[in-house]
Amino acid sequence: MSSFGDHLKVHLLGESHGQLVGVLLEGLPAGVPVDAKAIQAQLERRRPAQSAVTSQRRERDPLTISTGVHEGRTSGAPLLMTTTNTDVDSSVYSALKPRPGHSDLGGHLKFFGHADPRGAGHFGGRLTWGLVAAGALARQALDVFGIRIVAYTERIGAHHITQEPSFDDAVRLVDSNEVRCPDDALAQRMRKDILDARKGGDSLGGAVRCRIQGLPAGLGGYHARSFESRMSLMLFGIPAVKAVGFGLGHELATMTGSQANDPIGLVQGAPQALTNRQGGVVGGLTDGSEVSLLATFKPTASILTPQDTVDLESNAPAKLTIKGRHDPCIVPRAVPVVENAVALVLLDLLLERLGEEGFQRRLLG
């Protein structure tokens, strides 16, 4: 299973090297205008072979919506979005030599040797196509509520943003360079390091910052129903994410309470946090201020350098040299994945708060 959501249910489907990848959405409110072009535009941002810093697998990833839309709007029925896989080279995959840093070994044991090993099958990063497609649609529903989301590259390897840009600058600048970092000088250094890593048969990690404006206060819930819990459930479902933090995240460990607490004051007449160290979420609930989170991505596991593994047939140590086309650093393509996938969790939380009727009433004026 690869599903999540309590009110909006998101089900990913497909395999990296199978016929198609896609997503089935259940619980969508009816009446949301479906702008397929806007969805495709987000998919373009995730597409491989979009620049020198990404994988060169050639996929155009055109969107097909087969169900759940009637006269240009969501009908309230399950909505299926898919794209076919066309540039597949499965010859390089073998189930019998698990790749370090991949799900191969665990998947082999979990499914008793019957998992699809080609490009990690349903575990593959290609499955994030569905997160972007679904999230881009969810954003069309969130638009009505004035909810805005932006994600960008905060760190690649040793280079990282030290001063967060304004929300509007982030929106304006994120796509101005190939690595999707709103600081262009920094972006050039990141880009160079990525290309160097690729040249050296190696890869880099990094981190994606995501920020959200316009959320009402009170989204989330108690304990494991907290905003952070439900958001991190999804974020850790994105391949290569190894850490998730809210606000200053792991940096809060070295701060004092008086430094870390956000004082409360009046913002446009309403009580709200005046600073943003906690990331707009305290005690499991949004407080009405900007939400900020950070997802850390490990360096791409598929590297060209030979690695140690085990031949599962002979149960003997073996050398593995990975072929195929891979991203030397996944972060630039992960930016639109995080930005759109986050919308799915937000829509789920908003539906919990407003109900299908409340949501539709507001949507339809």
Added chain:
Amino acid sequence: MSSFGDHLKVHLLGESHGQLVGVLLEGLPAGVPVDAKAIQAQLERRRPAQSAVTSQRRERDPLTISTGVHEGRTSGAPLLMTTTNTDVDSSVYSALKPRPGHSDLGGHLKFFGHADPRGAGHFGGRLTWGLVAAGALARQALDVFGIRIVAYTERIGAHHITQEPSFDDAVRLVDSNEVRCPDDALAQRMRKDILDARKGGDSLGGAVRCRIQGLPAGLGGYHARSFESRMSLMLFGIPAVKAVGFGLGHELATMTGSQANDPIGLVQGAPQALTNRQGGVVGGLTDGSEVSLLATFKPTASILTPQDTVDLESNAPAKLTIKGRHDPCIVPRAVPVVENAVALVLLDLLLERLGEEGFQRRLLG
């Protein structure tokens, strides 16, 4: 709602300053011998007023099990564990001046002014009593499978472990000092900083490392059903957790693929990761090696220093001076919370893998 789990369902209940706190467990396999003393021993580790570095609220926290046990073993029916609140001083709480860093403001807006404000009500850290009680019982089921868990203080403020101890050393040393750091010299520096922070009316943050041995490979699932997703769902349900990482976590952002991948080799004849940078979880699945995770705790939000807030009645800025008894750093008490709560997720995952019959067969020999 404050529930989690797909096969073992965990429902927290109670309020910080209400009659009781507790936990209801559903889906427990039958036949698990219930050792109430061992559960109480874990509760002692979480108890307030256990040392100079904790809150001085006086609660003995005795365990009552009211249902779900028959002739000393779990019966397969829902199991209720509770303890009564005795040392309650609610006079210091007011719903109308939300405390920075707490759920007060969000909770007030979410529940239209009807949330219980006393000690954060059901949002309160006191609710972790149920996580420890339930987790300590879950560990009695995990014991049969040879699954061992240890947690310890990795960081408090500026002080942190630089070399992880062996698993056995961690088990042996964790309770040897008040801050639950297996490096005693480091622990003394942490302790001093905590006492200094308290004296200054301030508080400290930190991080808890948790490690697990004996897990079979293949626990977890696809995408948002990954081991990391389901584990972090629970971890972010622990009050004050602001970041969660697996293996080297956020440090992986600065590494290369060749540094970050764990080579695979043969361990006692079985294929397994030979190093532990990924934390024993890759692609959403355990791989049979030791699992390692890090939960970052922010500094305690309740500090004695006056803070800015808003009076919700008059909707005017106000000063707030928090009273009550609070932990100057929650990390020492959070160690047993993480260590036991983690067991709940593991039992859930193991039930998914083995089913109630497979589990009971193995349990009952």
Added chain:
Amino acid sequence: MSSFGDHLKVHLLGESHGQLVGVLLEGLPAGVPVDAKAIQAQLERRRPAQSAVTSQRRERDPLTISTGVHEGRTSGAPLLMTTTNTDVDSSVYSALKPRPGHSDLGGHLKFFGHADPRGAGHFGGRLTWGLVAAGALARQALDVFGIRIVAYTERIGAHHITQEPSFDDAVRLVDSNEVRCPDDALAQRMRKDILDARKGGDSLGGAVRCRIQGLPAGLGGYHARSFESRMSLMLFGIPAVKAVGFGLGHELATMTGSQANDPIGLVQGAPQALTNRQGGVVGGLTDGSEVSLLATFKPTASILTPQDTVDLESNAPAKLTIKGRHDPCIVPRAVPVVENAVALVLLDLLLERLGEEGFQRRLLG
């Protein structure tokens, strides 16, 4: 597990002969005034030893609410209701001779001999205490929406209502006799048959009709999310229910489409079904007209007549003579169980429609 509900989550707990029985409610909207007396009044209608036609087990069943209420209203936190078991005679139960018509055999095999056999443990009919307590509270939330529910005895053995009473007559007359049949002459014949069955060491079955007014149209969902699906999930969770029908239910099998369809017309200016053969639910959704359903109860399985069974220790055929105090016909006590338990499903469906915010806004004016 014994839970249900998607938005309002209902968790039963306890055992027939254990310390207590109860229910934990999650997802309740905040601000519902809690009238404990009204809940106790519904519990009185379910109580054993209330008349000559019920079991003579003496339980006063007083309600305790331990969590989830603040200043007389629901706080939005999980709400625990319990009552202690006092009149327990467990001497008559043995796990080793399964009683025909009970869960004994299946429960023994499912839980590998560790289930609590006393009075069927958590499977017991006594667990319906929690359904009534929780449902009676749910009705206090439904009241705000003008939603009214009535249940009554439609059939006991050979005697059954041939002409459904008006809704108001049903409300007025249901408690006017011991069997809870609004037709008093019929009730007397039912009563006599029950007493005769008890005298003969035997038992009777019957059926409970439940009707609901004031529901908005559109409650329910597609296919297995239909109103009927979710309602029957709960109804078949009431011990002894063996059939569930909506509207004319199984009688629709012998009708033609022109007889069975309810024509649509204008009722107070709104489109609505003009007759009620379909029971106010078509295609999985309420249509705004009165909902009507029928739950069939089998005759009480515990009869004094000796029965054939197997001694599980020796695995040899054995005779069983059931002792203990049992209802010769469960239907009169099942009436309040159905009437209140139905409210739990309705509140769940209404929360799905309105969301927690929409619900609370309406509730709190």
Added chain:
Amino acid sequence: MSSFGDHLKVHLLGESHGQLVGVLLEGLPAGVPVDAKAIQAQLERRRPAQSAVTSQRRERDPLTISTGVHEGRTSGAPLLMTTTNTDVDSSVYSALKPRPGHSDLGGHLKFFGHADPRGAGHFGGRLTWGLVAAGALARQALDVFGIRIVAYTERIGAHHITQEPSFDDAVRLVDSNEVRCPDDALAQRMRKDILDARKGGDSLGGAVRCRIQGLPAGLGGYHARSFESRMSLMLFGIPAVKAVGFGLGHELATMTGSQANDPIGLVQGAPQALTNRQGGVVGGLTDGSEVSLLATFKPTASILTPQDTVDLESNAPAKLTIKGRHDPCIVPRAVPVVENAVALVLLDLLLERLGEEGFQRRLLG
């Protein structure tokens, strides 16, 4: 949403007159050999235009499996099955004149006028294609456990089986006539009545009996997690089902305890019910004997006779004459729907019992 299942998750998708209908299955164990021909054979039994007593809509309903299969076996990934709609005549549908007996009115109000009205959209009976396809695959997994399922027409209008056939006779005879009643003489009378009803512009109802052999004891759970609850959840998700009973179902209301209880004895050395009045399920659990259930289908709502409705645009009473091609009695085509859909619930329950590992071990020998 139209999903169900706790371990095997079944998600229906598509619309009656949209591009396609289908089903997404999550949680399938890996390694199940997929026999597409056997699935197609079950789909043929459900297909319209298969005989004189069914709708004449011409659909060949060919099966496409797009994901979740690797080298002829399930891979453990979500499995998508679809078929395209080809013979669609949507000209006859209007959202604005709700058809009595259909979801039209409720759906219009629930989705604020945005539901797809053509052939009831996602509410349509055509969605049962997915139940049959998925169920037929599930049976291929159940086969390994020796679990057999048969369904047949028990009643059409006034005609009904009075003596249940043996299981083997039912299997052998069910498809020997167009109405799928194993008693051929009875079947001819049923057939004549259906044709007469069609000629008169009317329709008939009926009931489908379903029986299951080979289930282990202990499947199901407490209260709303009972076998009956979870099975009826699915059954009431089949359009036109208005009542569900287990064993003798609603007839148990008129019996005494001594008549209704099934005595327990030894069957092939194991304790088991010796008769089958309770339908093999007591107290929410299977007891190891044959399971028997009855689903009542109302007469087809789409009849050619003019009916009263309301024009939703003008909000005025209106006459409606339904066109299109409809089944004069849905029961013959409902037989394979029930027979296969039941397998989905059984596989879900079996996965709960055995876990994915236990299931796969058994499956793969």
